[in-house]
Amino acid sequence: MGAVGLGCMPMSWAYSTSQQRGDRSVRTVHAALEAGVQLLDTADMYGPFTNELLVGRALKGRRSEAFLSTKCGLLVGDQHIVANGRPGYVRRACDASLRRLQTDVIDLYQLHRADPEVPVEETWGAMADLVAAGKVRALGLCAVGARASRRPGSRLHDGTIRQLERVQQVFPVSAVEAELSVWSPEALESLLPWCTARGVGLLAAMPLGNGYLTGTLTPGQGFEPDDPRARHPRFTAEMMAANQPVVSGLRRIAERHGATPAQVALAWVLRQGPHVVPVPGAKREEWAVENAGAARLELDNADLAEIAGLPRARGSWD
Numbered sequence: 001m002g003a004v005g006l007g008c009m010p011m012s013w014a015y016s017t018s019q020q021r022g023d024r025s026v027r028t029v030h031a032a033l034e035a036g037v038q039l040l041d042t043a044d045m046y047g048p049f050t051n052e053l054l055v056g057r058a059l060k061g062r063r064s065e066a067f068l069s070t071k072c073g074l075l076v077g078d079q080h081i082v083a084n085g086r087p088g089y090v091r092r093a094c095d096a097s098l099r100r101l102q103t104d105v106i107d108l109y110q111l112h113r114a115d116p117e118v119p120v121e122e123t124w125g126a127m128a129d130l131v132a133a134g135k136v137r138a139l140g141l142c143a144v145g146a147r148a149s150r151r152p153g154s155r156l157h158d159g160t161i162r163q164l165e166r167v168q169q170v171f172p173v174s175a176v177e178a179e180l181s182v183w184s185p186e187a188l189e190s191l192l193p194w195c196t197a198r199g200v201g202l203l204a205a206m207p208l209g210n211g212y213l214t215g216t217l218t219p220g221q222g223f224e225p226d227d228p229r230a231r232h233p234r235f236t237a238e239m240m241a242a243n244q245p246v247v248s249g250l251r252r253i254a255e256r257h258g259a260t261p262a263q264v265a266l267a268w269v270l271r272q273g274p275h276v277v278p279v280p281g282a283k284r285e286e287w288a289v290e291n292a293g294a295a296r297l298e299l300d301n302a303d304l305a306e307i308a309g310l311p312r313a314r315g316s317w318d
Contacts, residue, residue, distance in 0.1 A: 002270045002276065003036060003038060003039070003292075003295050004266055004270070004277070004278050004280065004291050004292050004295050005038070005039030005040065005041055005203065005277050005278065005280075006028075006029070006037050006039065006040050006041065006279065006280070006281075006288060006291075007041050007205070007279045007280055007281035007282070008025075008029070008040055008042045008046070008051055008054070008055050008281070009042065009043070009046045009051060009281055010282065010283050011025035011051065011282075012025065012046060012047055012050045022057075024283070024284065024285075025054055025058070026054065026057060026058040027285050028282060028283060028284060028285050028287075028288050029055065029288075030058065030062070031288050031289055032282070033062060033065050033066065035288065035289045035292035035293070036292050036295065037288065037291075037292050038065070038066060038067045039066075039067045039069060039203075039277055039279065040055060040059075040067070040069065041069045041070075041177075041203065041279045042055050042068075042070050042071075042101075043070055043071035043072075043110075043112060044070065044071065044072055044074075044096065044097050044100075045071070045074040045075070045076050045081070045112065048075075049096075052097055052100035052101050053100045055068070055101060056100050056101040056102040057102075059101070059102065059103070060102060063102075063103055067107045067108070068101065068107045068108070069106075069107060069108035069110060069140070069175075069203070070101065070106055070108075070109065070110070071110040071112040072089075072090055072093040072094065072109065072110075072111065072112060072127075073085055073111045073112040073113050073115065073123070074113055083112075083113045083114065083116065084115055085111070085114055085115030085117075085118040085120065085122070085123035086115070086118055086123075087122055087123065087126035087129075088126075090126040090127055090130075091129070091130070094106070094109065094127075094130050094135055094136065095135075098135060104135075105134065105135060105136065105137060106135065106136045106137070107137050107138065108136075108137070108138050108139070108140050108174065109130060109136040109140070110140035110141060110142055110175070110177060111123060111124065111127065111139075111140070111141050111142065111167075112142050113142065113144065114163060120163055120166055121166060121167065121169070124166075124167040124170045124171060125170050125171070127139050127171070128170060131171070138174035138175070139171060139172070139173060139174055140173065140174055140176060140177060140201075140203070141160070141163060141164060141167065141173055141175075141176055141177075142176075142177045142178070143157060143160040143176060143177065143178035143179070143187070143191065144159050144160050144163065155189055155190055156186040156187075156189070157178065157186065157187060157191040160176070160191060161194055164176065164194065168198075173198075173200050174200065174201060175201040175203055176191065176195055176201070176202055176203070177202075177203040177279070178202065178203075178204070178205060179204070179205050179206045180192075180202065180204035180205070180206075180207060180269055180272070180276070180278075181204070181206055181207045181208065181209050181213060181265060181269065182209070182213055182246065182265050182307060182310070182313075183209045183212070183213065183243065183246055183313030184206065184209065184313070187202065187204070188272065192273065192276070195275060196275060199275070200275070201277065202272075202275055202277070203277050203279050204269045204272075204277065204278040204279060207265060207269045207278035207280050208262055208265055208266070208281075209265070209313075210229055210232065210234075211229070212234070212235070212240070212243070212247070213246070213247060213250060213262065213265040214261055214262040214265075215247045215261040215262070217240065219237050219241040219244070220237035220240070223235065233315040234313065234314075234315040239314055239315055242314050243311075243313050243314060245310065246310050246311060249306060249307065249309075249310040252306075253299070253303050253306060253307070257297060257299075259293075259294075260290060262280075262287075262290060263291070263293055263294040263297050264294075264297065264299070264303075265294075266278045266280060266291060266294035267294045267295075267297040267298070267299050268299060268304070268307055270294065270295065271304065278294075
């Protein structure tokens with residue numbers, strides 16, 4: 001069985017900002033490390049910048065315990081986010097991330113989004129130069145498959161695979177980060193087979209369905225105004241109620257194993273292959289420890305068949 005990572009973004013950006021506490025987040029990182037978590041995932045845009053500062057503070061004196069992943073390529077403005085893939089910017093962004101993270105090397109440096117104004121090969125070449133300089137150990141790419149931008153008749157991750165094929169000619173891809181969960185399994189269709197065939201790791205983002213698959217959210221409960229779930233089509237009161245059978249199924253399996261729905265959801269992701277690492281976000285120590293425990297949960301074929309038989313998750317895009 002593989003291991004579970006820790007997505008650090010919710011600690012200082014996007015989700016329920018009124019509940020974010022720096023000292024508690026540091027304790028959460030420490031609790032995760034002590035529970036066996038090694039991969040920590042952040043990005044310079046989270047905050048912006050404050051998430052890397054937090055991770056750097058949490059890893060002070062403990063850097064050797066973590067496999068550290070961060071990202072570049074997106075700039076956050078007051079009301080917008082734009083891509084920047086210019087080689088000079090990439091080099092400056094890496095140096096800034098190293099300072100904030102208080103480290104001399106980043107284990108995995110990911111391109112958050114390709115810049116439509118810059119050939120992705122140029123951006124990737126600049127990132128490869130960082131490996132040659134000893135500032136970065138490996139390179140990764142974040143999936144681009146937003147539903148709204150999909151070409152008619154195409155699969156969700158076709159655009160990502162096209163990018164991967166291009167950058168692979170410049171420097172090897174070590175990992176791809178893409179959404180993968182019980183209610184968003186699209187990466188299994190083409191992206192994971194592409195990665196498996198080439199020995200590329202898949203970091204499964206949002207493996208708990210933005211918190212929905214934990215079973216702790218109530219339909220119609222509402223979210224803070226700056227929480228992206230307040231505008232997400234699967235988090236309307238109607239859709240949250242319609243998708244309750246998915247959570248109920250996870251809860252039934254969890255009860256049989258003496259586990260939680262979140263652990264079942266993460267264990268399902270882990271069963272998708274040895275190169276798949278779920279990266280759930282967590283703000284609290286108890287959640288990080290609970291998530292790490294999913295690595296010890298062995299789902300059998302009956303469990304997997306029951307999950308496969310759950311209703312397809314619905315959203316306003318359906």
